[in-house]
Amino acid sequence: MAHxxxxxxxxxxxxxxxxxxxxTIGISDFAQDQLGEVVYVxxxxxxxxLTAGDAFGEIESVKSVSELIxxxxxxxxxxxxxxxxxxxxxxxxxxxxxWMVKVRMSDDSEVDALLNAEDxxxxxxxx
Numbered sequence: 001m002a003h004x005x006x007x008x009x010x011x012x013x014x015x016x017x018x019x020x021x022x023x024t025i026g027i028s029d030f031a032q033d034q035l036g037e038v039v040y041v042x043x044x045x046x047x048x049x050l051t052a053g054d055a056f057g058e059i060e061s062v063k064s065v066s067e068l069i070x071x072x073x074x075x076x077x078x079x080x081x082x083x084x085x086x087x088x089x090x091x092x093x094x095x096x097x098x099w100m101v102k103v104r105m106s107d108d109s110e111v112d113a114l115l116n117a118e119d120x121x122x123x124x125x126x127x
Contacts, residue, residue: 003028003121004095008114011123012069015095018111023072026099027059027090030124035061038090041083043068043100048076050103052110057100059090068100072110078102 003009007017013031017024032038040060050056050070057068080099083089090098105111115123 003030003117005117007095008071008111008116009120009123010069010071010114012071013124014069014071016071016111016114017099018105018108021105021108022077023074023103023105023111024099025071025101025103027068027094028120028124029094031066032090032094032098035059035066036063037061038087041087041090041100043079043083044076046076046079050074050076050101052107059087070103071114072103072105073107074103074105076101077104 007015009015009028013028015026015028038061042058044056050073052070052073054070055067056070059066059068079101
């Protein structure tokens with residue numbers, strides 16, 4: 001399973017797509033596949049601050065509940081509120097319409113600590 005090469009990935013299975021000082025964050029296709037059918041997503045509010053490495057929400061599937069871990073720090077500028085009514089979007093399009101939040105990064109160098117797609121694919125293959 002090759003992940004999109006236009007973004008960076010955390011070892012906690014979140015992805016980051018950077019556009020200027022804004023980072024769109026979601027979970028990887030691998031993560032949604034491991035979770036199974038997503039039934040609920042709990043996300044923070046616009047204006048909340050994220051700190052890299054800290055939990056910022058939860059995602060619940062029929063199998064388990066997992067924390068969402070912030071891959072970068074900054075202020076949330078947008079939340080994908082459509083996931084409240086349609087959490088299954090994460091399963092259908094984890095790297096597109098299933099994004100979670102957009103963040104104005106406070107330190108864009110944090111992205112440098114993340115994995116590129118090739119390294120992430122190797123990381124999940126090694127298990």
